[in-house]
Amino acid sequence: MIAVLLPPPLGRPSRLPGLADALADRGVTPVRPAIGDDRDPPHAGRYVARASLEINRLADTASPVALVAEGDAGPLVGAVGAAQRAAHRPVFGYVLVDAFLPQPGSPTRAELERAQSPEGDPADTGFREDEPPAYRTEHLPMVADWPDAPCGYLLTDPARAHVARLAGMRGWTVRETVPGEAGAVLRELLAELRGTG
Numbered sequence: 001m002i003a004v005l006l007p008p009p010l011g012r013p014s015r016l017p018g019l020a021d022a023l024a025d026r027g028v029t030p031v032r033p034a035i036g037d038d039r040d041p042p043h044a045g046r047y048v049a050r051a052s053l054e055i056n057r058l059a060d061t062a063s064p065v066a067l068v069a070e071g072d073a074g075p076l077v078g079a080v081g082a083a084q085r086a087a088h089r090p091v092f093g094y095v096l097v098d099a100f101l102p103q104p105g106s107p108t109r110a111e112l113e114r115a116q117s118p119e120g121d122p123a124d125t126g127f128r129e130d131e132p133p134a135y136r137t138e139h140l141p142m143v144a145d146w147p148d149a150p151c152g153y154l155l156t157d158p159a160r161a162h163v164a165r166l167a168g169m170r171g172w173t174v175r176e177t178v179p180g181e182a183g184a185v186l187r188e189l190l191a192e193l194r195g196t197g
Contacts, residue, residue: 002063003095003190004031004055006080008071009047010131011037015070015098015179016156022183028190031058031065039132044140048076052083064090066190068154074099075112078146085148093150093193095186098157101166102146106139118162150193156182 003023007014020030033054038046051073059065065084069077074096081091100112107115113136153167155176168174173192177185 001027001190001194002029002031002059002065003186004033004059004065004067006033006051006067006069006073006077007035008073009035009043009076010039010072010135011035012071016182019183019186023187026183026187028187031055033058041132041134042138043132043135044076044079044138047073048079048083048141051076051080052087055080055084055089056087059089061087061089064092064194066093066095066193067091068095068097068186068190069099070097071099072109075102075107075109075140078102078143079141081146081148082143091149093152093190094147095152095154095189095193096167097154097182097186098160100163101170102140102142104142106142108137108139110136112140116163116166152189152193154182154186154189 005020020032023030033051035047035050038050040046067077067081077094077096081094084091100116103112152173153164155161155164155174156179164174173189175185175189
């Protein structure tokens with residue numbers, strides 16, 4: 001079983017740096033694309049293209065993969081999945097880790113945050129000092145026929161508990177754990193999504 005670990009955009013570090021090793025210890029082949037710290041617009045489009053090229057480089061086309069998206073990579077996972085389908089690579093599941101959910105249309109990151117946060121502050125512009133201009137306000141690519149495979153949500157950050165509830169309301173399999181146990185819980189979740197649990 002191959003799990004493609006899509007890192008947060010803008011070169012941000014993973015909150016779960018030991019996840020790849022923990023999965024490898026449990027019989028899952030982790031693939032970690034090197035997306036880099038690309039700060040040129042369009043941010044989402046460049047992330048999807050770079051992730052897709054990296055997955056094609058790192059994983060055999062015939063091997064089914066699960067796309068595991070952390071943080072701000074979550075809303076882009078449908079577009080990355082569409083690129084895998086275009087490359088004739090089967091995707092057997094999607095897991096979002098402490099991420100906002102993709103929504104229909106082409107919302108911005110700021111709109112997703114307002115819609116999916118319990119505080120839902122409509123006055124929030126979404127701008128953060130460590131981000132390039134327009135990162136939170138660019139429209140994200142969406143895929144009309146997504147999801148095309150079973151979805152799951154892994155919650156390790158209590159600040160995303162509301163989003164995990166929204167994922168459960170969509171019928172997704174939701175698991176909650178602490179960061180140190182994320183590898184074991186993710187392995188079980190992937191097996192369940194693949195139907196081998």
